[in-house]
Amino acid sequence: MSAVVTVSGLRKSFQNEDVIKGLEFDLTKGKCIALLGANGAGKTTTLQMLSGLLRPSAGSIAFDGVQKGEDFRKLIGYLPQHPVFYEWMSGREFLEYTGMLAGLSKKESKERAEELLEMVGISNAKNRRIGKYSGGMKQRLGIAQAIIHRPKLVMLDEPVSALDPFGRREVLELMERMKKETTILFSTHILNDAEEVCDDILFLHKGEIVESGSMKELRDKYQQSKIDLVFRGESDQYIEKLSSLVEIQSISVHENKISFFVHNIDDAKHAFLREITDRNWPLLKFEISKTSLEDVFMKVVEK
Numbered sequence: 001m002s003a004v005v006t007v008s009g010l011r012k013s014f015q016n017e018d019v020i021k022g023l024e025f026d027l028t029k030g031k032c033i034a035l036l037g038a039n040g041a042g043k044t045t046t047l048q049m050l051s052g053l054l055r056p057s058a059g060s061i062a063f064d065g066v067q068k069g070e071d072f073r074k075l076i077g078y079l080p081q082h083p084v085f086y087e088w089m090s091g092r093e094f095l096e097y098t099g100m101l102a103g104l105s106k107k108e109s110k111e112r113a114e115e116l117l118e119m120v121g122i123s124n125a126k127n128r129r130i131g132k133y134s135g136g137m138k139q140r141l142g143i144a145q146a147i148i149h150r151p152k153l154v155m156l157d158e159p160v161s162a163l164d165p166f167g168r169r170e171v172l173e174l175m176e177r178m179k180k181e182t183t184i185l186f187s188t189h190i191l192n193d194a195e196e197v198c199d200d201i202l203f204l205h206k207g208e209i210v211e212s213g214s215m216k217e218l219r220d221k222y223q224q225s226k227i228d229l230v231f232r233g234e235s236d237q238y239i240e241k242l243s244s245l246v247e248i249q250s251i252s253v254h255e256n257k258i259s260f261f262v263h264n265i266d267d268a269k270h271a272f273l274r275e276i277t278d279r280n281w282p283l284l285k286f287e288i289s290k291t292s293l294e295d296v297f298m299k300v301v302e303k
């Protein structure tokens, strides 16, 4: 599959401090990719370099079909983390204005503005002043602005983080619709949001990509089945016996909770329950679950 942009050896330092430390990745055409990372991981800095607002300290960013030195801005759309609007303009006026700034004719801008107001679901408020819009509506207007010139890649910096649950839902649903038309790179520190709409993840931590791949690959790689057990009293003898019954990947003990990570959850469940009931062990808790990507994310971030 072809890449809309290929990034190689990308670095950025501020006052001799390395903030982005040699990123290597490409973004596959037609995908929605989450740039996931905690606060300060370097997401905004990365997006600003990709959008041409910030000059990299080193490395290259190559857009598909664009020669070195050629203007690539027509190919990209960008919604900053804290977009600023002319609050006195109406949504329609704002979109027509940004359309013309992006190089569309007056007629094209009008038509595209109408189309986008419909698409992002604010056409009934198109003549209202932006100052009267809710957070979710402003964010959707910001997204419309970012795609007015039909870019090949649209970058959204934390588009849902500051929204209430309603606004968040509106924007995530809009992204779902946009996926059919363009490649999306969106930054977030909330894994759930990434999981909901994205195909692929770039996991940024302290300026480095510590994990990447499709959602499915990462789930397959990290999701493990586990059985949590709590017994009354000392648990060493139970751990020893239970771990001899089936193939165990790992065991962790936290206070009085024993977690067995296993390959085959059905075998383990039956074997454990049989053993515990046959021997009448003082079981207080038996719980089956899966580790989530969230657990993995937390582990990496805590390092």
Ligand SMILES: Nc1ncnc2c1ncn2[C@@H]1O[C@H](COP(=O)(O)OP(=O)(O)OP(=O)(O)O)[C@@H](O)[C@H]1O
Pocket: 014, 015, 019, 037, 038, 039, 040, 041, 042, 043, 044, 045, 046, 189
């Ligand atoms: N202009 C600047 N001058 C100095 N340091 C900067 C500058 N811009 C960003 N940084 C630093 O670079 C690091 C990464 O910042 P960045 O804003 O890219 O992170 P982020 O992942 O987008 O986080 P957040 O979600 O909090 O915005 C931070 O430590 C930040 O303090």
